[in-house]
Amino acid sequence: xxxxxxxxxxxxxxxxxxxxxxxxxxxxxxxxxxxxxxxxxxxxxxxxxxxxxxxxxxxxxxxxxxxxxxxxxxxxxxxxxxxxxxxxxxxxxxxxxxxxxxxxxxxxxxxxxxxxxxxxxxxxxxxxxxxxxxxxxxxxxxxxxxxxxxxxxxxxxxxxxxxxxxxxxxxxxxxxxxx
Amino acid sequence: xxxxxxxxxxxxxxxxxxxxxxxxxxxxxxxxxxxxxxxxxxxxxxxxxxxxxxxxxxxxxxxxxxxxxxxxxxxxxxxxxxxxxxxxxxxxxxxxxxxxxxxxxxxxxxxxxxxxxxxxxxxxxxxxxxxxxxxxxxxxxxxxxxxxxxxxxxxxxxxxxxxxxxxxxxxxxxxxxxx
DNA sequence: GCAAATTTGCAAGCATACTGATTATCAGTC
DNA sequence: GACTGATAATCAGTATGCTTGCAAATTTGC
Numbered sequence: 001x002x003x004x005x006x007x008x009x010x011x012x013x014x015x016x017x018x019x020x021x022x023x024x025x026x027x028x029x030x031x032x033x034x035x036x037x038x039x040x041x042x043x044x045x046x047x048x049x050x051x052x053x054x055x056x057x058x059x060x061x062x063x064x065x066x067x068x069x070x071x072x073x074x075x076x077x078x079x080x081x082x083x084x085x086x087x088x089x090x091x092x093x094x095x096x097x098x099x100x101x102x103x104x105x106x107x108x109x110x111x112x113x114x115x116x117x118x119x120x121x122x123x124x125x126x127x128x129x130x131x132x133x134x135x136x137x138x139x140x141x142x143x144x145x146x147x148x149x150x151x152x153x154x155x156x157x158x159x160x161x162x163x164x165x166x167x168x169x170x171x172x173x174x175x176x177x178x179x
Numbered sequence: 180x181x182x183x184x185x186x187x188x189x190x191x192x193x194x195x196x197x198x199x200x201x202x203x204x205x206x207x208x209x210x211x212x213x214x215x216x217x218x219x220x221x222x223x224x225x226x227x228x229x230x231x232x233x234x235x236x237x238x239x240x241x242x243x244x245x246x247x248x249x250x251x252x253x254x255x256x257x258x259x260x261x262x263x264x265x266x267x268x269x270x271x272x273x274x275x276x277x278x279x280x281x282x283x284x285x286x287x288x289x290x291x292x293x294x295x296x297x298x299x300x301x302x303x304x305x306x307x308x309x310x311x312x313x314x315x316x317x318x319x320x321x322x323x324x325x326x327x328x329x330x331x332x333x334x335x336x337x338x339x340x341x342x343x344x345x346x347x348x349x350x351x352x353x354x355x356x357x358x
Numbered sequence: 359g360c361a362a363a364t365t366t367g368c369a370a371g372c373a374t375a376c377t378g379a380t381t382a383t384c385a386g387t388c
Numbered sequence: 389g390a391c392t393g394a395t396a397a398t399c400a401g402t403a404t405g406c407t408t409g410c411a412a413a414t415t416t417g418c
Contacts, residue, residue, distance in 0.1 A: 031321040032313065036252065036269065040324050041230045041245050043343035046270050048227040049375085050350045051220045065404075066220050073215065084365065090215065091225050096405050098367070103403095120365040120414045142210040145219050151349035156342045163331055163339040164222035170330035171229045228405090244373065263396060275375050277397070282373080299383045299396040 051148045058144040062137050067092065069141060071100050072109060072134055075126050082121040083112075091168075109133060230327045237323040241316050246271065248320060250279050251288060251305065251313055259304040261294065270347075288312060 036042040055066045064072075067090070074089040075081060081089075087097040101124060104110045109130035112122045126134070149157045215221040234245045243251075246269070253268040254260060260268075266276040280303060283289045288309035291301045305313070328336045 032252075032317050033256070035256075036249060037344060037347070038340075040327050040340065040343075041234060042249055042269075043340065043347055044223070044226050044230050044327075045245065045249075046347045047343055048223050049270065050346065051223050052375090054350075055220060066224065067404075070215060070221055070224075077212070077214070082365075090221075091228065093406055094366085095368090095407085099404080118365080118415070120412095122366070138210050145210075148219050148223075148346065151346050152342055156338070156345070159335070159338040160342040161217075161219065161222065163335045163342075164219075164226055165216060166330050166335070167229065167327065168216070168222055168225045171232075231406095246374070261396075272375055272377095273397080274377085274399090275373095278374075294396095297384070297396080301397070 047148075051144070054147050055141070055144040058140040058147070059137055061140070062133060064133070064137060067096075068100055068104060069137070071097070071104065072126065072130055075110060075124060076131070076134055080123045080125040082115065083124060084121065086124065104130070226327075230323070233326045234320070234323040237319040237326070238316055240319070241312060243312070243316060246275075247279055247283060248316070250276070250283065251309055254289060254303060254305050255310065255313055259302045261300040261302060262291075263300065265303065283309070 052066055055069070059069070070090045071086055071092075074086050078085065078089065083097055083101060084094065086092075086101075087094050090097070092100070101110060101112065105112055107129075108127055110124050111127050112124045115121045115123045149160070152160060231245055234248070238248070249269045250265060250271075253265050257264065257268060262276055262280060263273060265271075265280075266273045269276070271279070280289060280291065284291055286308075287306055289303050290306050291303045294300045294302045328339070331339060
């Protein structure tokens with residue numbers, strides 16, 4: 001009706017005609033006029049959104065979130081571990097990890113008991129329930145990840161993964177002041 | 180998909196390493212054994228975490244979040260717009276967009292008034308405060324994005340951006356069933 | 359033995375993100 | 389003019405993730 005911008009959600013706003021920012025940006029620096037689609041942060045957020053949605057879709061039957069899945073996986077691969085160790089492994093805040101684990105414990109996926117060696121810490125362990133869920137969810141989780149990368153060719157997938165890994169490795173302790 | 184194998188009781192596969200795990204995981208079905216670092220979802224979440232942290236660091240003085248910045252940017256580039264248009268532009272849920280805008284309005288960065296043409300919708304507009312903040316924050320926001328990609332070489336940056344854009348474009352309306 | 363560091367728990371608070379229900383409005387139609 | 393369906397915004401509710409600060413138990417270093 002008023003204007004036909006029925007296009008895709010990430011519509012490039014460069015041809016809307018009257019853009020007050022364009023005048024300013026013309027003489028200023030160029031960052032202000034970059035479309036959202038040219039900003040790493042925007043793309044990263046959308047990517048995160050998309051993968052989360054795909055994961056939730058695929059794993060709806062089990063009602064597991066990506067982070068819960070990460071925690072269970074880490075626990076499965078590392079064996080019984082302290083919370084703090086899992087927290088580091090999955091790159092999750094200390095308190096958030098505790099929250100996640102509390103939910104997982106409530107659902108009987110894990111058990112937590114005080115460590116005999118260091119009674120400050122609690123050792124989390126996968127229960128039978130947790131293990132069987134991990135096995136059951138395997139294909140769905142794999143499918144979610146595959147679907148996320150589906151739009152890319154083999155080379156692009158490799159490049160994307162490598163680039164992401166490089167950044168993640170370069171900032172090992174960001175967002176984790178509270179260890 | 181492919182059927183499973185034997186749920187190995189002990190799983191010490193080649194641990195970290197570079198990339199062979201990805202290839203194996205993509206074809207085979209030892210997904211359960213892939214390290215977190217070989218899962219797109221894990222890397223995407225960490226990437227998101229990292230960029231958010233860097234952005235908040237750089238823009239701490241203005242106390243603006245990445246999403247708020249996106250909304251302000253879209254508003255600046257599109258001119259006065261309905262909430263729903265901004266929602267689509269930034270790929271954000273309509274209620275989340277309303278939340279963000281409420282906070283922005285509370286801080287006088289934007290103004291919202293009922294549209295005279297369609298009294299269902301509200302037109303959001305950047306205020307002077309908002310515009311000046313956008314200008315002020317420009318360098319910091321740019322720095323945050325630069326720092327995020329800093330670990331990569333020029334080619335890798337281009338590849339990463341292109342790959343992310345491709346995925347984002349391929350899933351235009353994920354996570355937005357409620358429009 | 360005591361102080362410092364560590365691990366966990368708890369709680370309040372903020373921001374993001376989504377769902378579902380509801381209200382108001384608009385645009386057709388009969 | 390009333391009815392109907394679509395649309396824009398809102399409200400209520402849930403969940404996640406991070407921050408800060410504090411407390412308790414415990415280990416470790418001196």
